[in-house]
Amino acid sequence: MASVAFHTLGCKVNHYETEAIWQLFQQNGYEKKDFESIADVYVINTCTVTNTGDKKSRQIIRRAVRKNPDAVICVTGCYAQTSPAEIMDIPGVDIVVGTQDRTRMLEYIDQFNRDRSPINAVGNIMKARVYEELDVPAFTDRTRASLKIQEGCNNFCTFCIIPWARGLMRSRDPKDVIKQAHQLVGAGYKEIVLTGIHTGGYGEDMKDYSLAKLLVELEEVPGLKRIRISSIEASQITDEVIEVVNNSNKIVRHLHIPLQSGSDTVLKRMRRKYTMEFFAERLDRLKEALPGLAVTSDVIVGFPGETEEEFQETFDFIASHKFSELHVFPYSKRTGTPAARMEDQVDEDVKNERVHKLIELSTQLAKEYASQFEGEVLEVIPEDRDDQEAGYYIGYTDNYLKVKFFSNEDMIGKLVRVKIAKAGYPVNVGEFVRVMEDEMHEIAVNS
Numbered sequence: 004m005a006s007v008a009f010h011t012l013g014c015k016v017n018h019y020e021t022e023a024i025w026q027l028f029q030q031n032g033y034e035k036k037d038f039e040s041i042a043d044v045y046v047i048n049t050c051t052v053t054n055t056g057d058k059k060s061r062q063i064i065r066r067a068v069r070k071n072p073d074a075v076i077c078v079t080g081c082y083a084q085t086s087p088a089e090i091m092d093i094p095g096v097d098i099v100v101g102t103q104d105r106t107r108m109l110e111y112i113d114q115f116n117r118d119r120s121p122i123n124a125v126g127n128i129m130k131a132r133v134y135e136e137l138d139v140p141a142f143t144d145r146t147r148a149s150l151k152i153q154e155g156c157n158n159f160c161t162f163c164i165i166p167w168a169r170g171l172m173r174s175r176d177p178k179d180v181i182k183q184a185h186q187l188v189g190a191g192y193k194e195i196v197l198t199g200i201h202t203g204g205y206g207e208d209m210k211d212y213s214l215a216k217l218l219v220e221l222e223e224v225p226g227l228k229r230i231r232i233s234s235i236e237a238s239q240i241t242d243e244v245i246e247v248v249n250n251s252n253k254i255v256r257h258l259h260i261p262l263q264s265g266s267d268t269v270l271k272r273m274r275r276k277y278t279m280e281f282f283a284e285r286l287d288r289l290k291e292a293l294p295g296l297a298v299t300s301d302v303i304v305g306f307p308g309e310t311e312e313e314f315q316e317t318f319d320f321i322a323s324h325k326f327s328e329l330h331v332f333p334y335s336k337r338t339g340t341p342a343a344r345m346e347d348q349v350d351e352d353v354k355n356e357r358v359h360k361l362i363e364l365s366t367q368l369a370k371e372y373a374s375q376f377e378g379e380v381l382e383v384i385p386e387d388r389d390d391q392e393a394g395y396y397i398g399y400t401d402n403y404l405k406v407k408f409f410s411n412e413d414m415i416g417k418l419v420r421v422k423i424a425k426a427g428y429p430v431n432v433g434e435f436v437r438v439m440e441d442e443m444h445e446i447a448v449n450s
């Protein structure tokens with residue numbers, strides 16, 4: 004039996020797509036091996052979001068070539084899409100496939116085995132207009148399933164290379180989304196995370212359909228307990244979306260809304276499509292409609308030209324709008340983007356200092372957010388054992404509080420009720436209350 008080994012770099016979408024590629028190999032009789040063992044084919048799914056992503060991708064490719072010089076080395080993903088020639092130049096690389104035509108990978112492998120000549124199968128992604136359907140009926144080792152609903156992005160923010168790696172916005176056919184949701188529930192998943200490159204933009208390229216409509220349809224999928232949207236831009240939080248979230252029993256009380264900066268002048272240089280006034284209005288509207296909502300966000304610190312005042316505006320905005328957690332990134336130059344060529348690049352020391360200030364703020368806000376729920380009973384889906392304390396398991400509430408509590412292996416992937424005994428960050432300590440009725444009979448794990 005032929006064998007294949009995978010290595011995935013980068014984001015959720017890449018991980019999702021590696022699962023899809025694995026399905027193709029599995030259907031063709033391959034067995035999966037660990038990346039560190041000897042396999043017949045190595046697939047490296049690369050990332051290009053930062054220059055470091057490129058470098059790491061190259062290291063992993065070389066590692067696979069060293070492992071088994073006779074193997075077929077197949078490189079795919081974002082870095083493969085943007086820089087195929089650079090990858091073809093790495094000795095030992097046999098096939099390069101970008102972010103489309105993944106379904107043809109096995110064909111290319113056959114072709115390579117026949118002709119023994121390297122294949123560069125990367126096409127012009129900017130011409131792609133249709134979402135490429137890739138099936139993922141189940142995931143390896145996961146309790147939370149991702150469901151990819153769209154591809155590409157039309158925004159071209161000045162710091163971001165992604166539209167060049169993924170092409171323009173393409174939404175997945177709602178029928179395929181719903182079909183996959185049914186499959187995932189059938190495979191035992193309770194929670195689905197809607198994923199994409201610009202997830203909240205779903206439907207913008209479609210007539211008479213929208214993210215709100217898709218959410219309404221997903222609500223009807225029997226057995227599905229939680230729907231999480233991996234990321235949504237402020238401009239995509241329409242009144243209709245707020246209403247749908249408000250009326251839903253399944254969409255979680257958590258939204259991830261990228262802020263990037265809290266200063267209008269920086270946002271303009273980033274070519275982001277909102278002002279702080281607009282962002283604030285959306286947040287207020289959301290919090291009014293959905294009390295207790297957790298709002299997480301991404302922030303880039305030290306964007307070219309960011310002054311102390313502009314940073315302070317970001318800091319103050321975050322502090323006053325009480326985000327429940329931030330992902331803070333120091334700006335790093337991405338070759339090929341307009342921002343990398345901007346003058347007034349910010350000094351690394353200044354960036355670091357600002358990053359620390361925001362991380363501190365994030366920790367404080369996260370603690371404040373979690374403390375509101377101390378004493379409350381919330382629903383948690385345990386995902387893993389706690390590696391610090393025996394008998395404890397870790398999972399997330401719908402509003403994205405990480406909770407550890409005494410439990411047992413049978414609970415993994417089930418929806419259980421847990422009392423937040425001691426709020427904290429990054430982990431809250433909970434006490435098991437009971438399994439939800441339709442999951443199984445009550446089990447007293449503490450007895």
Ligand code: SF4
Nearest residue numbers: 156158159160163165
């Ligand atoms: S919205 Fe901006 S940051 Fe996000 S993928 Fe598109 S271009 Fe990149």
